[in-house]
Amino acid sequence: MTTGEPLIVLDGVNKWFGPLHVLDDVSLSVGRGEVVVVIGPSGSGKSTLCRTINRLEPINSGTITFDGTPLPAEGKALAKLRSEVGMVFQSFNLFAHKTILENVTLGPVKVRGEKPAAARERGLALLDRVGIANQAEKYPAQLSGGQQQRAAIARALAMQPKAMLFDEPTSALDPEMVGEVLEVMTSLARDGMTMVVVTHEMGFARHAANRVIFMADGKLVEDAPPAEFFANPRSERAKDFLSKILTH
């Protein structure tokens, strides 16, 4: 592994949904161990940006490089890349017909060819790490939203990813469950995981992020350390956004 070189590099990325220019010439690089929080009004393209990094959304132009290699187009190479990038979704997306533990062991066994017993042991350890070891044999629908999202994080971690993408991981949660998910994410950040986090949780951005990216209308408007961004946003767009969310 080379150090110093950034892990994720987006260069001049453009994407359209029909006539809608959702990503407008976006360039961004994320270093190893860096935690980048992406914020912005809804419809600004931040979720799309997050999803392009493992090619759940293909892009129209520009390049995305992960760990020194441009994203493969389709097929086995893309599947391999995705297995190295953990993804956590707003709506959890746990496999509804599998138990929590099966959700966590599926990838290691089917993608990596790990022995089921070994995967199980590691899966239980991961569930323990996110605080839901006692839910291992239950089905997703039997868990609270917060527990499901922690299971989803464990499922992503089970692949031992080089980076983790979080697409609004707490937006679908009841308020009292947001804390337990953010806690897990904060501990991941502390352990040096490279993370790209799309969120509306400004507290998390302040204390866990190395950098805050502010997006509006598909453009990357600001890129600054959190203390600087929250104290002195440079653009009008960011000032306006912050005044709306921080005053109440």
Next chain:
Amino acid sequence: MHVFADPTNLDAYLSGFLWILKLTGASAVLALVLGVLLAAFRVSPVPVLRGFGAAWVNIFRNTPLTLIIFFCYFGLYTTLGLTLSDDLDLNNYWLGVVGLSVYTAAFVCEAVRSGVNTVPAGQAEAARAIGLTFFQTLRIVILPQAGRAVVAPLGSVLIALCKNATIVGTIGLIEASSVMKDLINSNGDAVIAIFAVFAGTFAALLIPTGYFFGWLANRLAVKR
């Protein structure tokens, strides 16, 4: 019930329904395998496969089964010389199974495809995000959930298949409806009774089948 007191008639009745069960059993297995495969084709990202699946469904779903069974006999067997068994009955049986399977597979395919649409898109995204390939995603995540959603509709397809099996009588297999016709021809005084026995036997086989699939659908339903 003097008709069924005669051992010859009773044997004919039993062997008629035995053919129906055999036709249904073999065709159900083949149609299920073929139908799931066709459904996989129809949702695949490969245009050629999608086209093949669509063509199959459009051709076989919209051709009367009687025509398909006739084609199996006069087309495949008489004209093209496809012989599936040296035994005449078994040859007709297997030709019937081929016709019933390709026809029923079109309905299985459409049921399974509608089941695939009940699985939220996020399930496939999550599967791809952990590095599963397209076919792994389909096999491990999508189809098991889709399958549970289509248990009840597949039950209806199976019931229709069992009744459709009587059409194989048209190519000479002495299945239940052919037996019934023979018995009616030789027992003009008991037409209603003979009819009621055959219809009642189908009902006795199929009503519990319907309830069983309903029960199974509830039991296997994926909770979201």
